[in-house]
Amino acid sequence: MAKFNEKVAMLRYRIIAWTMLLLAFAVIGRAAYIMTAKREYWTKVSDRLKADSVPVKPTRGNILSCDYQLLASSLPEYRIFIDFRAMAQSKTDTLWDEKEDSICIGLSQIFPQKSAEEFRKHLREGKELRRTDKKGNVITGSQHWPIWPKRISYSVFSEVKALPIFRLGKNKSGFHYVTFNARTRPNGSLASRTIGEMYGEKDSARCGLEMYYDSILRGDKGYINRRKVMQKYLDIMIKEPVDGADIVTTLDVNIQDLAEHAIVNKLKEIGGELGVAIVMETKTGDIKALVNMTRLTDSNGEYYYREIKNNAVSDLVEPGSVFKTASILAALDDGVIDTTRQYNVDTGGGVYQMHGRPMRDHNWRRGGYGVLTVPEVLYVSSNIGVSRLIDKAYHNNPERFVEKIHSLGLGIDFNLPFPGAQKHAIVRMPKKGRDGRYVNWSETALPWMSIGYETQIPPIFTVAFYNAIANNGRFMQPRFVKEVQKDGQVVKEYPPVCLKEKICGDDALRKIQAILEGVVSKGLGKRAGSKSFRVAGKTGTAQVADENGSYKSGRVRYWLSFCGYFPYENPEYTCIVCLKKTGVPASGGLMCGSVFHEISEGIMAKKLKHSIQVACDSVSNPIPDVKPGNLLAADYVLKHLNVSTIGGWNGTRTTGTPVWGTAVKGHKAVRITKHGEMSNSIVPDVTGMGARDAVFLLENHGMKVSVVGRGKVKRQSVAPNTKVTKNMRITIEMG
Numbered sequence: 012m013a014k015f016n017e018k019v020a021m022l023r024y025r026i027i028a029w030t031m032l033l034l035a036f037a038v039i040g041r042a043a044y045i046m047t048a049k050r051e052y053w054t055k056v057s058d059r060l061k062a063d064s065v066p067v068k069p070t071r072g073n074i075l076s077c078d079y080q081l082l083a084s085s086l087p088e089y090r091i092f093i094d095f096r097a098m099a100q101s102k103t104d105t106l107w108d109e110k111e112d113s114i115c116i117g118l119s120q121i122f123p124q125k126s127a128e129e130f131r132k133h134l135r136e137g138k139e140l141r142r143t144d145k146k147g148n149v150i151t152g153s154q155h156w157p158i159w160p161k162r163i164s165y166s167v168f169s170e171v172k173a174l175p176i177f178r179l180g181k182n183k184s185g186f187h188y189v190t191f192n193a194r195t196r197p198n199g200s201l202a203s204r205t206i207g208e209m210y211g212e213k214d215s216a217r218c219g220l221e222m223y224y225d226s227i228l229r230g231d232k233g234y235i236n237r238r239k240v241m242q243k244y245l246d247i248m249i250k251e252p253v254d255g256a257d258i259v260t261t262l263d264v265n266i267q268d269l270a271e272h273a274i275v276n277k278l279k280e281i282g283g284e285l286g287v288a289i290v291m292e293t294k295t296g297d298i299k300a301l302v303n304m305t306r307l308t309d310s311n312g313e314y315y316y317r318e319i320k321n322n323a324v325s326d327l328v329e330p331g332s333v334f335k336t337a338s339i340l341a342a343l344d345d346g347v348i349d350t351t352r353q354y355n356v357d358t359g360g361g362v363y364q365m366h367g368r369p370m371r372d373h374n375w376r377r378g379g380y381g382v383l384t385v386p387e388v389l390y391v392s393s394n395i396g397v398s399r400l401i402d403k404a405y406h407n408n409p410e411r412f413v414e415k416i417h418s419l420g421l422g423i424d425f426n427l428p429f430p431g432a433q434k435h436a437i438v439r440m441p442k443k444g445r446d447g448r449y450v451n452w453s454e455t456a457l458p459w460m461s462i463g464y465e466t467q468i469p470p471i472f473t474v475a476f477y478n479a480i481a482n483n484g485r486f487m488q489p490r491f492v493k494e495v496q497k498d499g500q501v502v503k504e505y506p507p508v509c510l511k512e513k514i515c516g517d518d519a520l521r522k523i524q525a526i527l528e529g530v531v532s533k534g535l536g537k538r539a540g541s542k543s544f545r546v547a548g549k550t551g552t553a554q555v556a557d558e559n560g561s562y563k564s565g566r567v568r569y570w571l572s573f574c575g576y577f578p579y580e581n582p583e584y585t586c587i588v589c590l591k592k593t594g595v596p597a598s599g600g601l602m603c604g605s606v607f608h609e610i611s612e613g614i615m616a617k618k619l620k621h622s623i624q625v626a627c628d629s630v631s632n633p634i635p636d637v638k639p640g641n642l643l644a645a646d647y648v649l650k651h652l653n654v655s656t657i658g659g660w661n662g663t664r665t666t667g668t669p670v671w672g673t674a675v676k677g678h679k680a681v682r683i684t685k686h687g688e689m690s691n692s693i694v695p696d697v698t699g700m701g702a703r704d705a706v707f708l709l710e711n712h713g714m715k716v717s718v719v720g721r722g723k724v725k726r727q728s729v730a731p732n733t734k735v736t737k738n739m740r741i742t743i744e745m746g
Contacts, residue, residue: 065234065235065236065246066232066233066234067232067233067234067235067248067252068192068232068252069229069230069231069232069233069252069253069254069255070085070192070230070252070254070255070715070740071085071192071194071228071229071230071254071255072085072227072228072229072230072254072255072256072257072258073085073257073258074206074207074220074221074228074257074258074260075257075258075259075260075496076259076260076262076263076264077259077260077261077262077263077297077299077493078263078264079259080197080198080264081197081718082196082197082198082201082202082206082260082262082264083194083195083196083206083207083221084194084195084196084197084717085192085193085194085195085717086164086165086192086193086195086717086719086742087165087190087191087192087193087742088162088163088164088165088190088191088192088193089162089163089164089165089168089188089189089190089191090157090159090161090162090163090188090189090191091157091158091159091163091168091171091186091187091188092155092156092157092158092186092187092188092189093134093137093153093156093158093184093185093186093187094152094153094154094155094156094185094186094187095137095138095140095151095152095153095154095156095185096150096151096152096153096154096185097154097183097184097185098152098183098184098185099151099152106176107138107176110175110176111131111134112127112131113174113175114130114134114174114175114176114177115127115128115130115131115134117174117175118130118158118159118171118174121167121170121171122159134156134158137152137153137156138151138152138153138156139151139152140152140153140156158171159171162191162193164719165719165728165742165744166719166726166744168188169726169728172186194209194221197718197719198264198268200317200318201264201267201268201271202262202267202271202300202301202302202318203219203317203318204218204219204301204303204318204319204320204321205219205220205262205301205321205429205491206219206220206221206260206262207219207220207221207222207223208221209221216228218321218429218430218431219321219429220258220260220428220429220491220492222430223428223429223430224258224428224492227255227256227258227495228255228256228257228258229255230252230253230254230255230256231252231253232250232252233248233249233250233251233252233253234248234249234250235247235248235249236249254738256495256496256497256502257495257496257497258492258494258495258496259492259493259494259495259496260491260492260493261292261295261297261298261299261490261491261492261493262298262299262300262301262491263290263299263300265617266290266299266300266610266613266614267299267300267301267302269300269609269610269613269614270288270290270300270302270610271288271300271302271304273288273606273609273610273613274286274287274288274302274304274588274590274606275304275316277590277602277605277606278304278306278316278590279314279316281590281592281602282592282593283306283590283591283592284305284306284568284591284592284593285303285304285305285306285322285589285590285591286302286303286304286316286588286589286590286591287302287303287304287322287323287326287470287587287588287589287590288300288301288302288323288586288587288588288589288606288610289301289302289323289470289471289474289586289587290584290585290586290610290614291474291475291478291489291584291585291586292583292584293478293481293482293576293582293583293584293585294482294487294507294583295487295490295507296475296478296487296488296489296490296507296508297490297493297507298489298490298491299584300610301321301323301324302318302323303318303319303320303321303322303323304316304317304318305317305318305319305320305322307319321429321431321432322470323469323470323471324427324429324432324433324469324470324471325429325431325432325433325469326469326470327433327437327467327468327469328467328468328469328470328555328570328589329463329464329465329466329467329468329553329555329570330463330466330468330473330551330553330570330572331462331463331464331551331552331553331570331571331572331599332392332394332462332463332549332550332551332552332553332572332599333463333473333477333549333550333551333572333573333574333587333599334461334462334463334466334468334473334551335388335389335392335397335461335462335463335549336389336476336477336480336523336527336549337416337419337421337476338397338400338401338412338416338461338462339385339388339389339397339400339523339526340419340480340515340519340520340523341412341415341416341419342400342401342404342405343385343515343518343519343522343523344415344515344516344519345404345411345415347404347405348385348400348404349385350384350385350386350522350526351384352384354384354385354400355382355383355384355385356382356383356385356388356395356396356399356400357381357382357399358372358379358380358381358382358383358388358393358395358396358399359379359381359395360375360378360379360381361374361375361376361377361378361379361380361395362375362379362395363395363399365395365398365399365402365455365458366454366455366458367454367455368455370394370395370398370458371394371395372391372393372394372395372396373392373394373552374391379395380393380396383396385400385526386525386526386529388400389526389527389529389530389534389549390526390529390530390533390534390535391534391535392530392534392535392549392550392551392552394462397461397462398458398459398461398462399458400461401457401458401461402457402458402461405457406454406457409441409452409456409457410440410441412457412460412461413438413439413440413441414440416438417438418514419476419479419514419515420475420476420479420486420510420511420514421435421436421438421468421472421476422435422436422438423435423486423510423511425471425472425475425488425489425510426488427471427489427491428491428492432469432471433469433472435472436466436467436468436469436472437466437467437468438460438466438468439451439456439460439465439466441456463551463553464553470572470587470589471489473572473574473587474489474574474585474586474587475487475488475489476514477548477549477574477575477576477585477587478576478585479511479514480514480520480523480524480527480576481524481547481576481582481585482582483520484512484513484514484515484517484520485509485511485512485513486509486510486511486512486514487507487508487509487510488507488508488509488510490505490507490508492505493505493506499710524547524579527547527548527549527575528545528546528547528579530547530548530549530550531545531546531547531548531575532545534550535550535600536548536549536550536573536575536600536604537600537604538600538601538604538605538608539573539575539600539603539604539605539607539608539611540608541577541608541611541612541615543612543615544577544578544579544611544615545577545578545579545580546575546576546577546578546579546607546611547575547576547577547579547582548573548574548575548576548607549573549574549575550572550573550598550599550600550603550604551570551571551572551573551574551599551603552569552570552571552572552597552598552599552600553569553570553571553572554567554568554569554570555568555569555570555591566593566594567593567594567595568591568592568593569591569592569593569597570589570590570591571589571590571591571592571597571598571599571602571603572587572588572589572590572599572603573587573588573599573600573603573604573606573607574586574587574588575607577611577615578615584611584614586607586610586611588603588604588606588607588610589603590602590603590606634654634676634677634679634680634681635649635652635654635676635681636676637649637674637676637681638674638699638700638701638704638723639672639673639674639699639700639704640671640700640701640704640705640708641670641671641704641707642670642671642672642674642683642685643670645674645681645683646683649681654680654681655679655680655681656674656680656681656682656683657677657680657681657682657683670685671685671695671708672684672685673699692734692735693712693731693732693733693734693735694709694712694714694727694729694730694731694732694733694734694735694739694741695708695709695712695731696727696731696732697709697724697727697743698724698725698726698727698731699723699724700723700724701723701724702718702721702724702743702745705724705743706718706743709741709743712735713735713737713739714729714735714739714740714741715738715739715740715741716740716741716742716743717740717741717742717743718742718743718745719742719743719744719745720744720745720746721745722745722746723745723746724743724744724745725744725745725746726743726744726746727741727742727743727744728740728741728742728743729741
């Protein structure tokens with residue numbers, strides 16, 4: 012064994028130590044040199060290889076109806092391109108030559124606006140495109156050639172992606188795309204001005220609830236740093252985007268659809284120019300429907316109707332005879348008139364000189380109404396009767412009348428969630444100059460104001476006033492949004508707001524309620540009534556200025572209206588219907604009353620509940636089709652329809668923890684098969700389910716669901732058994 016030489020070993024250690032020390036000094040020195048002398052150069056290099064703070068757009072929140080149906084949602088749209096250079100580099104260009112015919116035929120079937128030959132010509136143009144780079148080299152083929160010039164939906168995108176070559180992936184096929192978040196409304200144009208719209212780039216709110224609640228719906232942008240590493244860009248997330256919250260409105264899709272159809276059908280029948288309808292829930296003030304239909308002309312000169320302006324909240328109009336209710340209620344509450352015969356009024360032959368100006372009733376050519384009681388004045392909507400009663404009581408003190416009208420709630424600022432909405436009704440207050448004379452008032456102002464002229468009141472204020480009468484004097488603020496949700500959890504609530512606990516005394520309120528019921532049962536509002544329930548309300552017919560602001564152009568225009576509530580004994584809804592038309596016939600009772608009747612009957616019909624036995628047939632017992640999904644509900648319905656089920660399992664409750672499975676229709680029974688436990692980490696198969704079960708199941712798995720179409724689920728964007736990832740989104744297509 013060799014003897015250890017300490018001197019040689021220590022020498023070696025010293026050499027290694029000094030070498031490492033010198034290397035360390037060299038590294039430190041080089042780093043100091045780069046940080047000082049070469050700092051500017053390397054900063055420029057770094058700037059070329061990264062893009063700091065690239066914004067990442069969040070997904071805009073949904074707008075939902077009162078029963079959580081989608082009214083507006085953000086769904087993906089795509090622009091599709093092809094990279095012919097990537098195809099050449101991956102050597103799939105020869106495969107392209109073989110499959111070109113199949114691709115062009117497939118594209119033509121997906122986009123029938125272009126023939127297969129047109130697609131072939133268009134794609135060859137991109138493949139043969141030549142350009143010269145900075146070094147003078149000729150490059151053949153476009154890297155970003157558009158396959159289709161417009162954005163396409165997910166379903167169309169899926170069809171394109173399934174074509175030959177395109178399905179191979181981006182690097183081999185060159186097929187690539189850009190994703191956009193597009194705003195869609197599943198119910199089409201339904202309540203479009205109330206829900207709101209987005210500008211062309213689909214990222215800027217234009218009107219309606221979309222605009223008013225934009226900060227809530229929009230969410231917060233995220234940011235990434237993009238760095239180039241080994242010829243590829245690496246995205247480093249700095250701040251995650253925060254998706255927008257959902258707003259839950261008070262709108263009812265069924266009532267909105269019912270009201271829109273009723274308005275449009277009547278406008279077509281009478282040749283009307285504009286139609287407005289508002290349905291308000293009496294106890295809460297919730298707006299269940301808001302319709303604004305304007306007549307437009309297409310390129311062929313044909314009329315059609317659509318929403319272009321929210322007239323119900325923004326138009327200042329002379330309300331006409333529906334205002335007479337406020338006039339009579341003010342006088343009743345002040346005690347200057349009563350419903351007894353002591354306060355009868357003589358309307359004469361239908362024409363009365365009111366301070367030198369003729370006041371006429373609608374039947375003045377037929378001899379008028381003669382002597383009327385206060386209730387009868389409203390039953391027949393007598394202009395003379397109302398104006399004489401109000402003028403006699405308030406002629407010397409018109410300020411008192413206007414103050415009383417304001418106290419009834421017509422002077423309150425509603426703070427409506429619509430840009431351009433009127434803040435309050437305009438009821439002119441008399442003013443005196445220094446000499447004690449009125450500067451903005453005449454002797455005829457009060458009589459004409461009392462019958463609905465010389466005032467400007469948007470329909471939303473009129474319906475809110477009538478709703479207060481129906482609600483025993485409680486004046487509710489019109490409510491359009493009831494809550495804000497984030498990831499299914501309520502983060503903010505907007506409870507009903509009572510603006511005024513009592514608009515008048517109980518005695519006056521009971522009297523005006525009885526009078527309004529009489530208008531429908533005995534007076535001019537009979538067309539608004541129903542055989543199934545009692546209705547109360549008031550008609551209105553007012554002459555309005557033409558498009559040039561004139562009343563004497565020879566073209567008489569009318570603002571027709573009916574406002575009322577139902578059922579009379581325990582009011583649930585208040586509704587106003589307004590129509591604008593030119594020329595006679597023009598009757599608020601006949602035209603608006605019939606629309607009110609259709610809306611009220613439709614609403615109450617949907618609320619009727621019959622025993623399930625009504626659906627049973629004692630003679631035959633056909634086996635129904637049953638969707639897969641929650642077996643608890645399916646088994647409950649099948650049992651009560653006397654349909655036999657087999658499969659060794661029976662449900663006992665209609666609510667509670669769902670039991671998922673399938674139901675197969677047989678000749679004499681339905682076979683129910685329960686699924687095993689579903690893992691929350693795996694995407695379930697919801698094909699064939701209804702929307703409610705599918706959305707419930709997918710959301711319980713932590714996914715955000717978008718629904719397209721109606722019926723059963725025919726396709727889901729994420730395949731079953733795929734692993735669920737955080738914030739995963741899935742689109743289900745119904746059909």
